[in-house]
Amino acid sequence: GGHLAGADCPDALVSAGRVQLELHGPRHATRNTHGTGCTLSSTLATRFAATGDWIAALEQSKSYLSKAIAAADQLQVGSGHGPVNHFIDFFGTADPMGDWWQKIQPIREEIDQLDFITRLSEGTLDREDFHYYIAQDALYLLRYAKVLSLASSMAPDLGAQRFWSRGANGILDGELQLHGSYLDEFADTPSAITLNYTNHLAASQESYGELIAAILPCYWLYQDIGKRLAAANHAEHPYRQWLETYASEEFDSATEQAIEMVRQAFEQADPQLRARMEAAFIRSAEHERSFFAQAHENRVDFSTA
Numbered sequence: 001g002g003h004l005a006g007a008d009c010p011d012a013l014v015s016a017g018r019v020q021l022e023l024h025g026p027r028h029a030t031r032n033t034h035g036t037g038c039t040l041s042s043t044l045a046t047r048f049a050a051t052g053d054w055i056a057a058l059e060q061s062k063s064y065l066s067k068a069i070a071a072a073d074q075l076q077v078g079s080g081h082g083p084v085n086h087f088i089d090f091f092g093t094a095d096p097m098g099d100w101w102q103k104i105q106p107i108r109e110e111i112d113q114l115d116f117i118t119r120l121s122e123g124t125l126d127r128e129d130f131h132y133y134i135a136q137d138a139l140y141l142l143r144y145a146k147v148l149s150l151a152s153s154m155a156p157d158l159g160a161q162r163f164w165s166r167g168a169n170g171i172l173d174g175e176l177q178l179h180g181s182y183l184d185e186f187a188d189t190p191s192a193i194t195l196n197y198t199n200h201l202a203a204s205q206e207s208y209g210e211l212i213a214a215i216l217p218c219y220w221l222y223q224d225i226g227k228r229l230a231a232a233n234h235a236e237h238p239y240r241q242w243l244e245t246y247a248s249e250e251f252d253s254a255t256e257q258a259i260e261m262v263r264q265a266f267e268q269a270d271p272q273l274r275a276r277m278e279a280a281f282i283r284s285a286e287h288e289r290s291f292f293a294q295a296h297e298n299r300v301d302f303s304t305a
Helices: 036-051 054-070 096-103 105-112 115-122 127-154 158-182 192-203 208-231 240-245 249-268 271-297
Strands: 011-014 019-023
Touching: 011 054, 019 054, 019 208, 036 054, 054 096, 096 105, 096 249, 096 271, 105 115, 105 208, 105 271, 115 127, 115 208, 115 271, 127 158, 127 192, 127 208, 127 271, 158 249, 192 208, 192 271, 208 240, 208 249, 208 271, 249 271
Parallel strands: none
Antiparallel strands: 011 019
């Protein structure tokens, strides 16, 4: 994707039969990109040798290369088109967001292996489990929209205020309508897992930076999972409309904007706030894992509980 135009820098892993994985990342403004192709191919070769998994190899390789490009200007060697910074993992990460993403890699791998996700991808997920997830997600989104509205009120500039406000409006005017197309009526009893997640968001409202760090996994993880689910989509898939929702250019753009806003807030934060932001981000990722798992593994009948 490096030779394409635009702010996004996509890559894909393609087999003879289908697209195995699509990955998106920001394009870095630097002329020091010498060696990107060699770096990517060499990293892919070594990571596949280490893991035996092409998808894991690409995810790890793209993350490393993105950090190496982002830190290329730090080298300050020679003139013209200089090299990427291959030493970035030895001397510290230039992008805290990339570092956070790597820290939740075990959580991301666990989410991918959940029965709910694998069966949703295959189209074999029980409709009862899917409806349970939709019902809980609707209850979550009603509270999440209020959190986005709060982020908008706390945002330091007009652009950020508009972004978080659009997110809240998109939930109320778009996502909840999609949920309603699957359900006869919305549930009125949130599960303990749903309440734990929303309570965590409420507890992260001490500062704008901490709040949007807690919000970020709901963008980033959904985008990441959505790409793989979209690759498995087909005309007869029973949940086709749902799989299309989080694999769109609009959601990709919104996710990149959310990542950038958290990055900017992190850069302006003191060490104590940075630590709270990272902790809030990781905790939200853990809640996302539990939220996906509950539909198939922990579902109970709350009408009799």
